[in-house]
Amino acid sequence: MDVQETLKPYVIGLDLGGTNSVFGIVDSRGEIKATTAIKTQGYENVNEYVDASVDALHIIIDQVGGIQNIKAMGIGAPNGNYYTGTIEFAPNLSWGHSGIVPLADLFSKKLNIPVALTNDANAAAIGEMTYGVARGMKNFIMITLGTGVGSGIVVNGQLVYGSDGFAGELGHTIIRRENGRSCGCGRDGCLEAYCSATGVARTAREFLQTTEEPSILREINPEEITSLDVSIAAGKGDKLAQRVYEFTGELLGEACADFAAFSSPEAFIFFGGLTKAGDLLMNPLKESYDKHVLNIFRGKAKFLVSGLDGSSAAVLGASAVGWEL
Amino acid sequence: MDVQETLKPYVIGLDLGGTNSVFGIVDSRGEIKATTAIKTQGYENVNEYVDASVDALHIIIDQVGGIQNIKAMGIGAPNGNYYTGTIEFAPNLSWGHSGIVPLADLFSKKLNIPVALTNDANAAAIGEMTYGVARGMKNFIMITLGTGVGSGIVVNGQLVYGSDGFAGELGHTIIRRENGRSCGCGRDGCLEAYCSATGVARTAREFLQTTEEPSILREINPEEITSLDVSIAAGKGDKLAQRVYEFTGELLGEACADFAAFSSPEAFIFFGGLTKAGDLLMNPLKESYDKHVLNIFRGKAKFLVSGLDGSSAAVLGASAVGWEL
Numbered sequence: 198m199d200v201q202e203t204l205k206p207y208v209i210g211l212d213l214g215g216t217n218s219v220f221g222i223v224d225s226r227g228e229i230k231a232t233t234a235i236k237t238q239g240y241e242n243v244n245e246y247v248d249a250s251v252d253a254l255h256i257i258i259d260q261v262g263g264i265q266n267i268k269a270m271g272i273g274a275p276n277g278n279y280y281t282g283t284i285e286f287a288p289n290l291s292w293g294h295s296g297i298v299p300l301a302d303l304f305s306k307k308l309n310i311p312v313a314l315t316n317d318a319n320a321a322a323i324g325e326m327t328y329g330v331a332r333g334m335k336n337f338i339m340i341t342l343g344t345g346v347g348s349g350i351v352v353n354g355q356l357v358y359g360s361d362g363f364a365g366e367l368g369h370t371i372i373r374r375e376n377g378r379s380c381g382c383g384r385d386g387c388l389e390a391y392c393s394a395t396g397v398a399r400t401a402r403e404f405l406q407t408t409e410e411p412s413i414l415r416e417i418n419p420e421e422i423t424s425l426d427v428s429i430a431a432g433k434g435d436k437l438a439q440r441v442y443e444f445t446g447e448l449l450g451e452a453c454a455d456f457a458a459f460s461s462p463e464a465f466i467f468f469g470g471l472t473k474a475g476d477l478l479m480n481p482l483k484e485s486y487d488k489h490v491l492n493i494f495r496g497k498a499k500f501l502v503s504g505l506d507g508s509s510a511a512v513l514g515a516s517a518v519g520w521e522l
Numbered sequence: 523m524d525v526q527e528t529l530k531p532y533v534i535g536l537d538l539g540g541t542n543s544v545f546g547i548v549d550s551r552g553e554i555k556a557t558t559a560i561k562t563q564g565y566e567n568v569n570e571y572v573d574a575s576v577d578a579l580h581i582i583i584d585q586v587g588g589i590q591n592i593k594a595m596g597i598g599a600p601n602g603n604y605y606t607g608t609i610e611f612a613p614n615l616s617w618g619h620s621g622i623v624p625l626a627d628l629f630s631k632k633l634n635i636p637v638a639l640t641n642d643a644n645a646a647a648i649g650e651m652t653y654g655v656a657r658g659m660k661n662f663i664m665i666t667l668g669t670g671v672g673s674g675i676v677v678n679g680q681l682v683y684g685s686d687g688f689a690g691e692l693g694h695t696i697i698r699r700e701n702g703r704s705c706g707c708g709r710d711g712c713l714e715a716y717c718s719a720t721g722v723a724r725t726a727r728e729f730l731q732t733t734e735e736p737s738i739l740r741e742i743n744p745e746e747i748t749s750l751d752v753s754i755a756a757g758k759g760d761k762l763a764q765r766v767y768e769f770t771g772e773l774l775g776e777a778c779a780d781f782a783a784f785s786s787p788e789a790f791i792f793f794g795g796l797t798k799a800g801d802l803l804m805n806p807l808k809e810s811y812d813k814h815v816l817n818i819f820r821g822k823a824k825f826l827v828s829g830l831d832g833s834s835a836a837v838l839g840a841s842a843v844g845w846e847l
Contacts, residue, residue: 336684352680352684353680357678358786360660360786360788361819364661364786366818370780370784371780373699374697455696455780458694459675459690460675460689461690493688493691494688
């Protein structure tokens with residue numbers, strides 16, 4: 198390694214979401230030194246988006262002593278392909294939904310530093326390995342429980358990208374093959390259709406429709422129930438709401454039992470909004486896992502919740518992709 | 523590397539099966555230079571088994587110019603743990619079913635060469651990567667369709683052993699969660715209960731029992747039907763027998779669609795007795811995969827049958843584990 202290189206103490210992380218793009222400048226211990234944000238949408242094309250990003254970035258780059266202190270940039274983005282540094286047909290990005298956008302290249306040319314990009318769940322896994330509860334782990338599976346269900350798989354200390362850069366779509370493994378719920382991907386029975394935030398709301402609506410059981414959730418228009426409503430109701434002791442989390446945990450445990458047969462991870466690490474339900478979700482999950490997993494794996498894997506602060510975890514994860522360069 | 527080391531042109535491969543233990547001395551191009559075999563069972567303890575093995579080995583070691591020409595030994599064995607070099611609670615081995623047997627160590631001390639050990643399906647995957655159709659592939663999944671269903675998964679050019687050495691048990695992922703067939707592992711609905719040789723025979727019996735359809739398989743006592751009988755009948759144009767292979771391929775395709783979501787392999791490679799059915803199995807398998815797989819993976823993975831000769835593949839696979847040392 199070049200001596201100059203070792204003196205660059207920071208990386209830039211970009212958490213590129215459907216609404217906001219959040220930038221952070223991060224040191225090697227995971228401390229965010231400066232941060233800024235722009236809207237992700239509203240640009241004619243990706244070049245305008247990159248220009249607006251770089252304008253915002255220059256201010257925080259100056260705050261840390263200029264670009265000569267920045268080693269690299271990491272991006273966590275929907276449909277991000279690590280191998281090519283591109284975003285491919287991202288349905289929720291106005292400037293990215295209809296093609297392949299070479300985002301890493303565009304930033305690299307503007308900033309004159311190396312730039313790497315991967316999808317948000319992979320970035321979360323790398324972040325956890327760099328700064329979080331997965332430090333020192335060589336084999337683990339990160340499962341993000343948000344609007345969808347994402348995953349980042351680490352094997353032998355490396356992210357699993359697969360032959361095309363798109364490995365680790367565990368939210369789209371089939372958990373119910375008969376009469377499975379329709380999923381946004383066009384198929385039926387995906388884990389994501391059950392164990393995402395929207396899946397939890399669907400389960401609540403199903404339970405309300407198919408039983409006469411009293412529940413404070415009946416005070417809400419069924420179409421407007423969110424996973425947060427279910428979580429609040431469960432916290433207040435609402436039995437139906439609690440059963441929604443039991444059901445969700447039960448399915449996640451079944452799924453993890455299959456994932457263990459694949460890569461036998463040291464830990465499953467959960468991240469995202471649903472983990473706020475705590476033991477309401479994690480206890481039935483662990484019980485279900487022990488019940489369903491193959492004998493030789495029983496009792497081995499740890500079940501952990503991400504140790505990274507929710508609001509900064511995505512930026513930290515993205516920045517960690519930069520350190521990998 | 524020591525100069526002396528580079529001059530050692532051979533490795534020993536041991537295919538340790540429930541009945542026979544087959545040894546081969548193999549060069550770096552996968553040519554078997556000498557071979558011998560002993561019975562696996564009938565010894566009081568593992569030390570007697572190792573002594574008998576070494577006695578048999580000395581003869582073929584002498585044939586290739588002595589132990590100074592041997593770099594290492596690789597063993598493919600049921601319930602083999604790569605990390606520890608042990609066989610753990612192997613149900614079919616009289617000297618290995620009730621505990622943890624340090625087989626790699628025992629051979630290493632007797633022969634004074636490095637010895638590595640892994641399970642048979644992992645050995646098959648390494649063999650395919652070293653000598654077969656997976657040469658040059660960094661990401662693939664090997665699926666062995668024999669008495670059981672085994673698997674060896676390669677990610678980033680490395681075998682996936684997981685945190686405990688037992689990763690890659692894809693035969694024990696659940697393919698039918700409701701009313702699934704009982705599996706030898708004590709659970710219900712495993713892929714192995716459907717897509718192994720015994721699974722194919724079970725499917726044939728089910729089809730014969732639940733339909734009135736004519737079939738030449740009705741001439742055989744149902745309890746005695748084997749996958750070979752089904753294969754022969756299918757080859758003769760028997761419709762029921764052909765539907766057994768369609769059903770088997772359909773389920774394997776569904777399973778591979780989930781495996782793609784995990785590691786997005788460049789290829790699925792099939793090995794073992796069932797692959798002799800050829801297109802009868804592979805065509806419905808590929809159709810089912812394309813129908814069930816997530817959009818972004820469709821049309822990408824290759825479906826291959828092992829290029830290694832069945833009778834020597836297991837020894838070659840085991841020997842390849844030795845080259846990895």
